Amino acid sequence: MPELPEVEVTRQSFADRIAGARVxxxxxxxxxxxxxxxxxxxxxxxQVTQVRRRGKYLLIDLDQGLLxxxxxxxxxxxxxxxxxxxxxxxHMDLETTRGVLRLHDPRRFGAVVWAPSEFSAPxxxxxxxxxxxxxADSFDLHVFCxxxxxxxxxIKQVLLAxxxxxxxxxxxxxxxxxxxxxxxxxxxxxxxxxRVAKLHTAxxxxxxxxxxxxGSSLRDFVSAEGKNGYFQLEASVYGRTGQPCRRCxxxxxxxxxxxxxxxxxxxxxxx
DNA sequence: CCATATACCTGGCAGC
DNA sequence: TGCTGCCAGGTATATG
Numbered sequence: 265m266p267e268l269p270e271v272e273v274t275r276q277s278f279a280d281r282i283a284g285a286r287v288x289x290x291x292x293x294x295x296x297x298x299x300x301x302x303x304x305x306x307x308x309x310x311q312v313t314q315v316r317r318r319g320k321y322l323l324i325d326l327d328q329g330l331l332x333x334x335x336x337x338x339x340x341x342x343x344x345x346x347x348x349x350x351x352x353x354x355h356m357d358l359e360t361t362r363g364v365l366r367l368h369d370p371r372r373f374g375a376v377v378w379a380p381s382e383f384s385a386p387x388x389x390x391x392x393x394x395x396x397x398x399x400a401d402s403f404d405l406h407v408f409c410x411x412x413x414x415x416x417x418x419i420k421q422v423l424l425a426x427x428x429x430x431x432x433x434x435x436x437x438x439x440x441x442x443x444x445x446x447x448x449x450x451x452x453x454x455x456x457x458x459r460v461a462k463l464h465t466a467x468x469x470x471x472x473x474x475x476x477x478x479g480s481s482l483r484d485f486v487s488a489e490g491k492n493g494y495f496q497l498e499a500s501v502y503g504r505t506g507q508p509c510r511r512c513x514x515x516x517x518x519x520x521x522x523x524x525x526x527x528x529x530x531x532x533x534x535x
Numbered sequence: 536c537c538a539t540a541t542a543c544c545t546g547g548c549a550g551c
Numbered sequence: 552t553g554c555t556g557c558c559a560g561g562t563a564t565a566t567g
Contacts, residue, residue: 266560297543320561337560338545353545371544373561390563417538426562433560522539525558
């Protein structure tokens with residue numbers, strides 16, 4: 265489900281409300297991708313100081329240590345004063361003095377991992393190799409260009425890998441490549457500087473616009489406030505196999521790259 | 536080190 | 552109606 269925009273929208277929907285809360289209890293459901301890494305009772309009494317995001321990870325900072333939360337493919341967070349009874353797919357309840365943060369994740373590709381600091385081994389195992397934040401000023405065109413020059417894999421897969429730039433998942437990779445007129449199968453190193461400049465702009469625009477619109481609602485995404493997003497209503501290529509390109513009316517093509525579907529317009533994306 | 540395949544898990548849907 | 556197979560927003564890990 266969640267790419268950078270959905271994770272960021274989720275963060276914004278509860279960060280201010282949970283900041284300052286004290287942990288009353290932590291209940292975990294079925295096993296997630298990785299074990300929590302400490303006894304849940306150890307967290308009782310700790311204070312939530314802030315909620316940050318790094319790539320698709322949420323960092324819930326406590327006055328001592330932090331929780332790394334990943335939504336995987338099907339996860340969503342809900343923060344409310346009172347929650348109903350836990351369902352079969354609710355795998356974390358973080359009870360605090362301000363409300364309960366609940367993780368709902370049917371496929372359980374998500375994770376909640378405790379780390380003593382963001383620089384500790386358990387945190388760095390997950391965060392250490394991540395690329396630059398696309399919406400930050402540090403996403404520099406010239407650095408981006410230089411990094412792509414060293415990658416001979418197809419540009420779509422380089423974007424998805426997250427080692428150059430984070431947060432671009434399967435939906436937004438296809439969308440950004442359409443906006444910049446790039447064929448997803450082109451090797452990253454082959455892209456011209458002007459073309460990379462278009463891609464750099466497209467990534468920022470598509471992600472920022474999706475955040476502003478509340479994320480995508482393919483299937484079941486909802487923010488922690490229960491609102492759903494509207495981005496899918498205007499996807500240019502994602503999920504539009506065979507439908508006419510919005511710009512030139514040519515049928516959108518679908519191919520497989522690294523076991524993942526890619527969507528593109530064969531006429532508008534030639535570079 | 537690099538690029539690609541695999542594994543994790545459940546639900547929804549198309550096709551028979 | 553009910554079964555089967557395939558597909559789904561991610562990414563660490565294994566494999567070549």
